[in-house]
Every structure is written in C-alpha cells, then in structure tokens.
Amino acid sequence: MLVIILSGFIFAALIPWLYRRFGPRSGWLFALLPLSWLVYLAGQAPFILGQGQVIEERISWMPSLGVELAFRLDGLGMLFALLITGIGALVIIYGGGYLDGHPYQGRFFVLITLFMVAMLGVVLSDHLFLLFIFWELTSITSFLLIGFEHQRYGARAAAWQALLVTAGGGLALLAGLVLLSQVAGSGLISVINQNGAVVRNSPLYPMVLLLILIGAFTKSAQFPFHFWLPNAMAAPTPVSAYLHSATMVKAGVFLLARLTPVLAETPLWQMLVSGVGFLTLLTGALLALGQRDLKRLLAYTTVGALGTMTFLLGLSDALAVKAAVLYILAHGLYKGALFLVAGAVDHSTGTRDIERLGNLASTVPQVALAALLAGISMAGLPPALGFLAKELFFESLMESTWPLYLSLGGAILAGAINFVVAALVAFKPFWGRAQDVPHPPHPVSVEFWLGPLILSGLGLVVGVIPALTIPLIQGAAQSVLQFPLKVKLALWHGMTPVLGLSLLTMGLGGLGWAIYRSLWQGGRIWQKLAPVGPAHLYEVGLTGLRRFAAWQTRVLQNGYLRFYVMTIVLTTVLLTGFTLLSRLSWLGVGGWGSIRFYEVVVVALMIMAAVVIPRLRSRLATIATMGMIGYGLVLIYLIYSAPDLAMVQFAIETLTVILFVLAVYRLPKFTLLTPSPTRFLDLLVAIAGGMLMTALVLVVTARPMVPHISDYFAQNSLTLANGRNVVNVILVDFRGLDTLGEITVLALAGIGVYALVRLTLGRLMVHFEGLEEEEEVEHERAL
C-alpha cells in the first residue's frame, strides 16, 4: 500500500511532463494509474472480503514519537478504495474531454491525482496521525481544485470557505486524535479498536468524541457546517463529481465508520451522531427546494445523503451499519454519474438551469441513458441499487429506538424530495419540449458519456443481481462492527411494511413531481431566511475577523521603529515586572562578590556612552558611541569567561557599526527633534527597562541554578557528540534542530532586507490596487 501512495505522488510529479508530451488526450493515459490500483485491489478482494483477512504494512517513521507508516486494508478500506480508484479513473478520463483546451488542464490532472492519493491514504491508514496527514492533504488539494478557476471571485471565495471550514474542523480533529491516542495508549487504529472500552470509560471520552465529531462533521458537511458543500460547486464539474461521490465529504463518514468500535455504543454518540445526521438529512432535502441549477440541486441532495449515512452510523446497530455501507456504495455510483451528466449537459448547451433545458435525448442519447439509469437509483426506484439502500434504511428505522413518526416522517419527506430532484436532474433535461439554451446543443465525445454510463450501469446491474455486492457490503460492515455478520439483499422480499413505505415515498415523490413548480415557488422562502443561516454567520465572522486583523495591524504595525521598540520594552516590563512583583518571595540578592578595578572602568565607560548618546546631534557620532557600549559588553563577556559569546559579540558589533553607517549614509540630517516631554517619557521607559533587567539579574543569580540540563550537556558532550566545546555541541548537535530553524529565519530576514531595499514598492502598490478594484467589480457581479 505504501507502493500505491508513493507511486501516486511520483506519478503526480511526472504528469506535467507527460501532459506536455501527449497533449489534452492524455487523460486516458493518466487514468491507467488508478485503473492499475483498481485491478490490484480487485485481486486482493477474495482474500479480504471472502476470508475476512486484512493486509497490513508497517514501516517505522518517527520511532521516538511512536508514529509509524502503518497501512491496513480491510473490508471498509476496500469498499472506499474501490470507489476512489474506480470513480477516480473515470473522472480523469472525463476531465480529458471536459477541460479540453483549458489552459490549466495539466494542472487539473496533477491536482486530481494528488487528491486521489490523499483520499486513498485516509482510507488505508492504520495510524491516527498518518490518517490526519492525509486528511489535511485532502483539504488542501480540494482547496486548490475548488478554486481551480481562480480568476473568478466566486471560485476563490468558495475555495476559502471550504478550506476554512474543513481545516478548522481539522484542528479540532487533531486535538481529538491526540487525546484519543493518549487515552488509548496507542496511535494504531487497529489496536485502539480492540480497546474501545478503555476509551469509553475514560473521563476524557466526551471531550475526545466531541473534538473528533467536529472534524468529521465539518468534512462531511453536516448541519450546521453544510453550507460550504453547495458553494464548492464552483469547482470544475469532474471535481464536483469526485468530491461528492467518493472523496472529501465521504472522508468524514469514513472516519465515523472507522472509529465506530471505539467511540460508538454510548448514549452520547447516538444522540450526537444520529441527531446531527437527522438534522442534516432534513436540511439537505428542504434546501434543495427552489434550486434551479443542476449542480446545486445535486449538491443539496448530497448533503441529505451524507446526513442519512451519519444518521445510520449514529444508530450503529448491525442493521443500520449494513444500511449505511450500502448507502455509501449506491450514493457514490449514482451521484458520481449524475454530476458527470450535469457537466456533459452544461458542455453541450452552455447552461445548467433546469428551466431552460429539455429534449436533449436526441442530441446526446448516451448521456440521457446514463442519466436515466442513475436517476432511477437516486429516486430509489427498483431495480436499482438505490432502491435496495432505501429499503434497508427504512428497515433499520423501524428497528431503531427513535419515535417512528419522527424518523419515518423525516425519511419519507426527504425520500420524496430526492425523487423530485432526481426527476428534475435526470429526466427533465432530456425529454419533453426543447427550451431556449445559450447555444444549440451539440453531441459530446466519448469521454463525456463513458464514465456516467459505467457508473449508472453498475448501479443497475448490482441492483438486479445483489449477490455481486454482498461480499463487499458484508466485508465493510464486518470491519466497522468487528464481528461476523450475514448480509441478505433481494429486490423482492414479500409484502412487508417496508415495501409499503417505499411505495408511499414514490407516490409522494410522483405527486411532488407533478406540482414541482409550486413547490419550487415555496422554496424561495430560503432566500428570505438566509440572513439567519449558518452561511451568513460564517460571513459575519469572517468579516469581523478581517476588520479586527486590519485594525490591530494598523495600530501595532504602524511602521515607526521607535514605536516598535517602545512597545516591546513596555510589554516586557509590564509582563515580567508583574510576575516578579507578584512572587516577591523569590526576590533576594545574591552576594555582590568582589568587584575588580577594571570591571568598574568598563562599566563606567559604558554608562558614560549611554548618557552621551541622547545628547548627540550627529548620527555617525551616535553610532560610534553605541559601538562603545557593544565593545564594553565584549570585555564583560571576556572577564566572566565566556569567550565564545565575546567573539560573536565582537564580530556582530563590528558588522552592526558598518551596517548602521551604510544605512545612515542615505538618511538626511536630523531636522525635527522630538520635543522634551516626549524625550522625558522615553527616558522613563528606558529607565523602567533597565531597572527590570537589573532586578531580573539579581533575582536569577540569587537562586541556585537548576542543575539538570547544563550538567547533562557537560557530561555527555564528549561521549555522545564527540566535542569538548559544550556551547558549540549544543548548537550543532543537542539543539541542532533549533539551529536549523534559526539559520532558516536568518536567511529569510536577509531576503526580506533585499526585497525591501531593492524592489520598487511604489510599483507593487499600484498593481495591487488595480487588482482589488477588479475584484470589487466582480464581487458585485457575483452578488
């Protein structure tokens, strides 16, 4: 599995070169990579699914932190990996046609491949932190993909929104995972899953659960974080298809399923997970009312579908888990197909507005067929897989502890709306009267219909012959629940109450379809409610944050060096002084020691220099006098046997004087001198700073040194690090990582100075202002 991940990263790096060599049609070539993974996975399927085995790989990565490159392929991972690689291959082929002629098509192939690898990493990881790294990688790659059309304001805003929401949740998730690994005593998921009881009985359990759920809910667009997903349709359509069907949003659902053995089966889990899932299920369904854009309609039903999966995982009994797993598969197949169909329709006609589309079946017959098949599955009609999933969903509702009128009522309402949306998306554009479209519909190439046709065809075939999927569903459900179980699926299982519910849903759906125009009129109410919705709260929060940042930058970073120095000194004096005074008992003065004559001379010289400096009127004289203080310090270092410090200080002092001279050389003469009151205040600040340092030195020298660290360094310097100069051994060995960071900062500072002096700032400012104006205009247009 490490091979899969690594080959993905390496391949992604090669894509720009391959793309330049093979041109826009190279999508077929790039699809070979996920296809080969698919073949490999399918080859392992009998072993994993048939015999309930797992494949594990572990490579030591950061042994001192207990982090391993641990991969594990079990039934659940298999289900997801098959979806990711299979749909991934089709999406890449589709992208070859859809983005044909797009200037950034090569970039698309790179990003989508990376996105795919990241998602595979999530489902194959067996270590919490490894999983987290891939999780964040999916956030970053999806950010780049959603903002793919980065010239458009809407795309950039949507990309930011998706990143801020999911990466914000990611932070909570990281905290939750760290706590979880602490409580469970291991970072390996397979180990943690064995000791679920330890975690559930820990007092930290509610905290762990809450943090992890925030991560999963933001990723899976659960209420109230659902708003980023419909906006993410700013992405190119193949990306949306992938994002909604097999990746990104499914990651949250995957995490819930993966951690079910540890976290589930408590009242808190059931309440939070199925409660939020149920709310999301209703939110997605209701918000779809009134939408006219194909992709937006599909996006809201995805929110509803994710709610359904979360709801089922919250119930977490055997039946519900089976239903959830089946739903993941069915939804992945039909939603992927329908998004690709929407893209094909958009490409053919130039619009995605359902009111303007009709009678496309004669122009794009293969797309119409794919849409019809996928639509059947989405509407939950027999004999498609979606029907089986819906039946199982109803069945587990009947057995849950939830009050039936509530759960069934919500499910039937959502199912009926789903039915209407399916008809609108998959049926209406292709049949009936032709409408006005921006340009006359044209037929589309094979890339456009191959993917949707395969996906929707699969949904139908496995619906008719459910035996084909039973091992997959069974394997996945088993690895969620960690005990063996049997899955039975059949299109016809007698006259049961569940069948009645299905019929009721279809009937209501048919009715809704007949009167959809008035329903859609009613959907306008959402626009009126928008000012109190979570999306608006997000906007308000973001604007507030920006204002605050602008304000504090204006106040703190005002560009006056004297102000910075004053702020730093005052803050230090106040904070440190407060601590010193509040723990007065520490205060105590060590012995003065014996003061030697030359010490007095050096210090007297330094004090004299300090007194003279403020009275000088020439910059050069000021610098030279400040040099006196610096060299005096060198002498003090020497007297107190710190030759290393003295040498560094000496070199620094010399260079600083030269630096100042070079800088001052360009400055005009002093013209405006600060008035006396300001000088007096400056004097007070300076005295406060000096007094604080004096007090600190006295306190520190009065206390016995904490011996451990310096002793350790002194004792082990020669034996462990082969050096007798302890100072340098600390710098390059014991604390080498710090030094590495410091020289990097140093290099950055140098580059900063270079940029400040060399780049003509004036030109840059003009450039940015022009850009902002453009954005404003575009923003207004988007609104």
Added chain:
Amino acid sequence: MRGRSEILATAARYLMPLLIVFSIFLLLRGHNEIGGGFVGGLVASVAIVLYMLAEGVQAARDLLKIEPRLLIAIGLLVALSSAMLAWMVNQPFMTGLWWKHPLPVVGKVGTPLVFDLGVYLTVMGTTLMILFTLAED
C-alpha cells in the same frame, strides 16, 4: 563610497586572506575549542566587508565570485542534507554520524561539522547580502 584610501586598501589586501583563514580555523576547531560555524561565518563576512570598504562593492562581489543569496541557499542545503544523512543508515533525522578515522589537521569529521559548515555559509551569505544591498547605489 567616497575616495579610496591607499592605507586601508593595503591593509585590507593583507588582512582579508588572514581573516578568511582564521574564519575557517574557527569553523574547524569549533567542536572542541572556542569557535564554530556562526562566528566563523561572521569573521569571513568581516573579511569581505573590509575589502568592500577599501575597494568598493563591485570589487568585493568580483572577489567573492558567487552571489551571496546563492551562498544562503547552499548553506541551508548543506545543513539540511547533513541532517538527512542519518536516514541513509536508518537513524532518526539529525543523528550525528562520525567518521572513525581522524583526518590530519582537521581532526575528527562528522555530520555536525558539515552542519556547522552550512551555518557558516548561511551566516556569511545573509550578512553579505544585507551589506552589499545597502552599500550599493
């Protein structure tokens, strides 16, 4: 800069190589005696800057032959690769590796010394970049 001083130029011509040699001496002995990459880099910068003050920025650039910002890049790269060498022998990042046989003059050689060389180059590059930039035009 204003007029050229013959005295300074002559002094710089003799002092500059001495300072460079001294900076390398500091770098090499840093692990056991007073010295190290940081101060070595500073002393090397002082040497070049002395020459710059005497002969002008362009002359100092010609003498250095390499762009200071390249020095920074090389320095960081050297430091980073010395830290990554440990991976080759299956040790965690930055584990110090030592060559068993001491070289003449230099003494024992190991990755910390290479790391120190990286520090030396980065410090030298940064200092010179800032000073050259300010001294020009």
